[in-house]
Structure formats: C-alpha cells, structure tokens
Amino acid sequence: MGALLDLAEGFWSGAVPPAQFWAPTGRTEELAPGVVFLHAFANVTVLRTGAGLVLVDTSNYVAREKTFAAVRAIDPAPVHTAVYTHGHADHALGLPPFLAEARERGWPRPRIVGHRNVAARFDRYRLTRQHNALINARQFSIPPSWPDDYDYPDTVYEDTLRLTVGEVTLELSHARGETDDHTWLWWPARRILWTGDQFIWVAPNAGNPQKVQRYAAEWAASLRAMAACDPELLIPGHGVPIVGRARIQQALGETAEWLEHLVAETVARMNAGAPLETVLREVRPPARLATRPYLQAVYDEPDFVVRNIWRLYGGWWDGVAAHLKPAPEAELGAEVAALAGGVDALVERARTLAAAGRLELASHLIDWAAAAAPATAAVHAARAAIYQARADGAAALMTRGIFSAEARDSARRAVEPCPP
Known part of the structure; x- marks a missing residue:
C-alpha cells in the first residue's frame, strides 16, 4: 500500500484521532490503474482516459492554483470533463486555471457535469455573498471571504446520467443529503464509488446551524443505494479512501443507520406532540455506534441534526409559545437584570455558574446581561471568558467556530470604546 492507504488503515483502526481525519496531506496516490487520488481538504480524483482527463471534483x-499544479504533476493531458459531486465552494470552484489553460492552448473547453440544482445554488451564493463570507469566517475562524465567480455545469441531469469519456463509463445518481444537488458516482467496470460528501469520515453534516436545509432520510437512502452496488473502493469527499467490500458495507450501512435512527426517533416524538426541547433532550444516536471512528461529532453534532429534521418536517417554531413572537432581547435582558438586582449581579451569577461547569446556563445569563448593557466592558469581558470556555470544550468544528466568534467579539468590545 501507499502512504495514503496506510493512513486509511490508521483511520479505520483508530490509530489516527478523528479530529485529524480532515487534515489534508496534499499527497497524490494511484489507487488503481489510471485512478489518481489527490488528498486535499476536499478531495479530487483524476481519471486517465483515451479522450483526456476526468476530474471528480475540483x-x-x-x-x-495549488490544485491545478498538483493535477498537472499527475498528468499534462487536457481535461475533457469535470464532475461536481455538489456545488459547495470547497468542491466546485477549482476550474478557472484549467479553463484558462484550455483557452491558451486551443484545447476544447472542459465539459462541466453536475446536477441541475447546482446552478440554483450558485445563483443563491451570488445573492448572499456577504452573508456567506460572514458564515465562513465564523465557521472556520478565518477572515471573511467568499467567491464571486462560478463555472456553471453545461451538462446537467435530473435523476441519473450515464457518462462516457473515452473508454470510461460512469453512472451518476442524484441524492439529496448534505445538499439538494448531490451526485454520487459509480464505475461498474472497476467497482469504484465516489460518495461526494454523503460520506466524509465523520458524523454526517446533516445539521449545520448556519446553512440551508439538509435531508437526513434521503441521505441515508442514498448510502443504502451505494452499498447495494457492492463497491471495492470508496473515495469520499473528505478524508481518505476505504478499500474492501466488508469495510465499505460497514461504513455506508452504519452511517445510514445513524441517520435513520435520528430521523425515526425525532419524528416519533413529533407525532406524539413533544416540543423541540423534549426531542433534543431524548434523542441520541445509536449507542452501539458510539465508538465508530467515522461517526464522531468532529464537524457537526447530533442535536443539530435533530433540529434540522424538526425544521424539515415541522418548520422553525420550537413549540414554546413565547418564542413564536418573542420580546426583543434587550428588553428581556433588562427585565431579567432587574429581577436579579442589576446587571452586575447577573454577570456575577453567570461567572459562578461557569465556574461550576454549567456553561450552557451561564451563556443565557451573560447574553441577557450583554443585551441589557451592550456598552459595558466588564460584561463583555465576562462574556468573552464564558464563550471561550465553551469553544475550548467543543469537539465539533461548527460549535467551536460559533462560540469562538462570540468570544472574539466580546473580547474586542471589552477593550474598545463602545458606542453610546
């Protein structure tokens, strides 16, 4: 085995901690004749064909530019076709150097293949560019950044597409899951499967609190459909490949089970009339899967997934009447502070709760204090400490990113003059 397949063994055995599963090595490895895998943050596969190269994701x-250089180090042949597994910015925005190369060399423009919903996604990204830049900054703790150039698919499909390039024939299937524009690919002649982000070596990203709707039940169904193909090699959207029928069946089947369980348990409680708070308190992933390395809450969290299932089937209202048309946070904070004996008393109680490890409750109190006294440096100093403690204790990137952003914001307000 090569270095990347050796790394895959470490993933499977637990020798590599799940928090490191998404750390890209930048390595390339030929997994099978003519199939070269580029291990990036979002993976790219280069397929050699007699008609030119096929890229699975970009x-x-x-x-x-780094991706372009890596692909060109693999093979200088023209790119015939690029397939987007979905339209997320880490998978579908790497084509400009290849398109420019084709123009400069007089080659045919690479064909771009994706589900028909990719175009609507790109349109939405244009509409909400500044908002997405802020989300990106908060989620990954980086400066705000979001692209404004998109290369739309010129070959689209609805449910399935049989794609032939030279001697290679790939079967593309649409599935809603992490997105509504997802494509998974199957190469029957070589028994190779590309899952896109339907399998990513961590608990499914089916509940992202800052993004549009995800589809847990359909996601699980797509994993069952992939498993039915009986692949021998699985190439995921993130992480490293899985080799061997038994392991692939286990990984796909158990990820489907994880999702199916959350859907069934959530919907059962919704049908029983339970409010969201009860559902969140009671629904947990299957206990028997708790130690699986590919189902750890490294990126998303199970309770976020439950919230997304609730939103899909029941809308955004959580079942608490006061939350339907709530009072402004500043008014609520002022009332609570008055009951507590003032903002200082509210801050002190928040600090006491935080010191006792009750960070969730402390967060409510310090947010009320900040809403009641938004220009008070001492309030923000306490708030920064509480949210930094929450960030430090968070295993999931999304949770950590949001709490870290709040901690940074209050830390800045604690030292900078606040507007009156």
Whole structure:
C-alpha cells in the first residue's frame, strides 16, 4: 500500500484521532490503474482516459492554483470533463486555471457535469455573498471571504446520467443529503464509488446551524443505494479512501443507520406532540455506534441534526409559545437584570455558574446581561471568558467556530470604546 492507504488503515483502526481525519496531506496516490487520488481538504480524483482527463471534483477557490499544479504533476493531458459531486465552494470552484489553460492552448473547453440544482445554488451564493463570507469566517475562524465567480455545469441531469469519456463509463445518481444537488458516482467496470460528501469520515453534516436545509432520510437512502452496488473502493469527499467490500458495507450501512435512527426517533416524538426541547433532550444516536471512528461529532453534532429534521418536517417554531413572537432581547435582558438586582449581579451569577461547569446556563445569563448593557466592558469581558470556555470544550468544528466568534467579539468590545 501507499502512504495514503496506510493512513486509511490508521483511520479505520483508530490509530489516527478523528479530529485529524480532515487534515489534508496534499499527497497524490494511484489507487488503481489510471485512478489518481489527490488528498486535499476536499478531495479530487483524476481519471486517465483515451479522450483526456476526468476530474471528480475540483477543490476550492482559495487553493485552485495549488490544485491545478498538483493535477498537472499527475498528468499534462487536457481535461475533457469535470464532475461536481455538489456545488459547495470547497468542491466546485477549482476550474478557472484549467479553463484558462484550455483557452491558451486551443484545447476544447472542459465539459462541466453536475446536477441541475447546482446552478440554483450558485445563483443563491451570488445573492448572499456577504452573508456567506460572514458564515465562513465564523465557521472556520478565518477572515471573511467568499467567491464571486462560478463555472456553471453545461451538462446537467435530473435523476441519473450515464457518462462516457473515452473508454470510461460512469453512472451518476442524484441524492439529496448534505445538499439538494448531490451526485454520487459509480464505475461498474472497476467497482469504484465516489460518495461526494454523503460520506466524509465523520458524523454526517446533516445539521449545520448556519446553512440551508439538509435531508437526513434521503441521505441515508442514498448510502443504502451505494452499498447495494457492492463497491471495492470508496473515495469520499473528505478524508481518505476505504478499500474492501466488508469495510465499505460497514461504513455506508452504519452511517445510514445513524441517520435513520435520528430521523425515526425525532419524528416519533413529533407525532406524539413533544416540543423541540423534549426531542433534543431524548434523542441520541445509536449507542452501539458510539465508538465508530467515522461517526464522531468532529464537524457537526447530533442535536443539530435533530433540529434540522424538526425544521424539515415541522418548520422553525420550537413549540414554546413565547418564542413564536418573542420580546426583543434587550428588553428581556433588562427585565431579567432587574429581577436579579442589576446587571452586575447577573454577570456575577453567570461567572459562578461557569465556574461550576454549567456553561450552557451561564451563556443565557451573560447574553441577557450583554443585551441589557451592550456598552459595558466588564460584561463583555465576562462574556468573552464564558464563550471561550465553551469553544475550548467543543469537539465539533461548527460549535467551536460559533462560540469562538462570540468570544472574539466580546473580547474586542471589552477593550474598545463602545458606542453610546
């Protein structure tokens, strides 16, 4: 085995901690004749064909020149076709250097293949560019950044597409899951499967609190459909490949089970009339899967997934009447502070709760204090400490990113003059 397949063994055995599963090595490895895998943050696969190269995904807009150089180090042949597994910015925005190369060399423009919903996604990204830049900054703790150039698919499909390039024939299937525009690919002649982000070596990203709707039940169904193909090699959207029928069946089947369980348990409680708070308190992933390395809450969290299932089937209202048309946070904070004996008393109680490890409750109190006294440096100093403690204790990137952003914001307000 090569270095990347050796790393895959470490993933499977638990020798590599799940928090490191998404750390890209930048390595390339030929997994099978004519199939070269580029291990980036979002993976790229290069398929050699007699008609030119096929790219499965193109990586992200920030690293597009690096991706181009890596592909060209693999093979200088023209790119015939690029397939987007979905339209996320880390998978579908790496083509500009390849398109420019084709123009400069007089080659045919590479064909771009994706589900028909990719175009609507790109349109939405244009509409909400500034908002997405802020989300990106908060989620990954980086400066705000979001692209404004998109290369739309010129070959689209609805449910399935049989794609032939030279001697290679790939079967593309649409599945809603992490997105509504997802494509998974199957190469029957070689028994190779590309999952896109339907399998990513961590608990499914089916509940992202800052993004549009995800589809847990359909996601699980797509994993069952992939498993039915009986693949021998699985190439995921993130992480490293899985080799061997038994392991692939286990990984796909158990990830489907994880999702199916959360859907069934959530919907059962919704049908029983339970409010969201009860559902969140009671629904947990299957206990028997708790130690699986590919189902750890490294990126998303199970309770976020439950919230997304609730939103899909029941809308955004959580079942608490006061939350339907709530009072402004500043008014609520002022009332609570008055009951507590003032903002200082509220801050002190928040600090006491935080010191006792009750950070969730402390967060409510310090947010009320900040809403009641938004220009008070001492309030923000306490708030920064509480949210930094929450960030430090968070295993999931999304949770850590949001709490870290709040901690940074209050830390800045604690030392900078606040507007009156």
